[in-house]
Amino acid sequence: MSDDLRQAVRRILPGVLADLKALIRIPSVSADPGAAPELRRCAEMTAGLFAAAGAHETQILDDIEDGRPTVLAHFPPPAGRPTVLLYAHYDVQPAGAPSTWTNPPFEPYETGGRLYGRGSADDKAGIAVHLAAIRAYDGRPPVGLTVLIEGEEEIGSPSLGAFLDRHRDRLAADAIVLADSESFAVGVPAFTTTLRGLAACVVEVRTLEHGAHSGTYGGAAPDALTALCRLLATLHDDHGDVAVDGLVTARCPTVDYPEERFRVEAAVLDGVPLLGSGTVAERIWAKPAATVLAIDAPLVANASNTLTPVARAKVSLRLAPGDNASSAHAALARHLHEHAPRGVRVEVTATDSAQPHVIDPRGPVYDAARRAYRDAYGNDVVDIGGGGAIPFVAEFAAAFPKTAILVTSAGADPACRAHGTDENLHLADFEHACLAETLLLNELASGQGSR
Structure with missing residues (x-):
């Protein structure tokens, strides 16, 4: 059966790749209010693909206030067989300036064994x-399938919880496969078992009622930009570890992640030391991380000799598994208020939030998945952590607390540049992922993964 399915995947792969390229051509950017027609078009194309593939029922649901269209397709189970929920998302990150891409971001192209284009890896694959x-x-899959493709993951899946609650009975399954993570290395299958959360804010520092001449008043009157820089510097200690009190450090998956490899994958310049203490895996999966994402201040080209009265920054705080986004927001705000230099006025506004999550990768469903993925890839599965926040995982776990959840990769390797310029998909690993999921359905159908 494994050999037959391997041949079947190779037979249908060219058509699947053609459809993936068609999806990539649609600029379905959920963060852009003006892209609503493109989101609808992508949802309609996605629904059409699953309907043509044999779905018993396919719908585009738009029944959650302020939500984006969600595609739901259903393949009823053969008698006595389990049902599996398959998840992905069709929305993508903004592409940024097209001039920074080697080719136009929404014109897919292949080179060097990779497929390039926005959404190629995250998550139209x-x-x-x-x-x-x-x-x-x-x-005619050997198990029942419910396919859920959402359109707002890249903005934090704000309405997914309400959607899962409203359609809980229709979405109930014996296993859930969430295909929206990255692999650990090319040719090595991975299950993401821990995920960091997120607590972000905008901090504003004000020192003057209005701008003042830097020559006349400088030296005594404080400028807000210098005060903001000093405040942001307190987020880390001398080793580069996060210095915000009250945050959690978690237990890390046992994976050897060499520093030399990390430096290459993260594009760290020669001679620049890494932040923090502990192993690389601990620092990016099990400990909090604070990053200054942006600063509002006068542009160098437009600067005058003026003391800046107000400056703002966006701070992203990644949370270790086991932490809580609400309490972390409070801890971050408290830190910024308490460390404000010389009593300057500080205002902190919470923005993005996502709960961290831990998955127990044990039980018959995981046993079946490890067999299927080992057969497909030729290597054992590695359990890894996720440094980025994936809020929908916690949403699914809350909605279906007794159901095994697999967080997998669709071929996105460490060089895929998800969210970045020249995003790409490793095509050999994409084929491995297609075969692995195909074999998994067969394993679950045979009863090898029943709970």
Whole structure:
């Protein structure tokens, strides 16, 4: 059966790749209010693909206030077989300036064994992997399938919790596969078992009622930009560890992540030391991280000899698994108020928030998945952590607390540049991911993964 399915995946793969490229051509940027027609177009194309693949029922649901269209497709289970929920998302990050891309971001192209284009890895490949598994069985999968493709993951899935609550009965499953993570290395399958959360804010520092001449008043009157820089510097200690009191440090998955490899993958310049203490894996998966994402201040080209009266910055605080986004927001605000230099006025406004999450990778569903992925990749599965926040994982866990959840990669390797310029998908690993999910459905159908 494994050899037959391997041949089936190879047979349908060219068509799946063609459909993936068609999806990439749609600029479905959920953060852009003006892109609503493109989101609808992408949802309609996605629904059409699953309907053509043999879905018994396909819908585009728009029944949550302020939510984006959600695609739901259903393949009923053969008698006595379990049902699996497959998740991915069709929305993408903004592409930024097209001039920074080697080729236009929404014009997919292949080179060097990779497929380039915005959404190629994150996460239209996830849609394609699910489609491949269904087509490998000629539209008659050996288990029941519910396919959920959302359109707002890149803005934090704000309405997903309400959607899961409203449609809980229709989404109930014996296993959940969330295809929106990264692999640990090319050719090595990985399950993400811990995820950091997020507590972000905008901090504003004010020192003067209005700008003042830097020559006439400088030396006595404080400028807000210098005060803001001093305040932001207190976020880390001398070793580069986060210095905000009240945050959690978690237990880290046991993975050897060499510093030399990390420096290459993170594009760290020669001679620049890494931040923090502990192993690389501990620093990026199990400990908090504070980053200054942006500063509002006069541009160098437009600067005058004036003391800046007000300056703002956006601070991103990544939270270790086991922490709480609400309490972390409070701890960050408290730190910024208490460390404000010389009593300057500080205002902190909470922005983005996401709960961290820990998955127990044990039980028959995980056993079945490890067999399927080992067979597909030729290597054992590695359990890894996720440094970025994926809020929907906690939402699914809250909605279905007794259901095994697999967080997998659709071929996105460490060099995929998700969210960045020249985002790409490793095509050999994409084929591995398609085969792995196909084999997983067969494992679950045979009862090897029943709870």
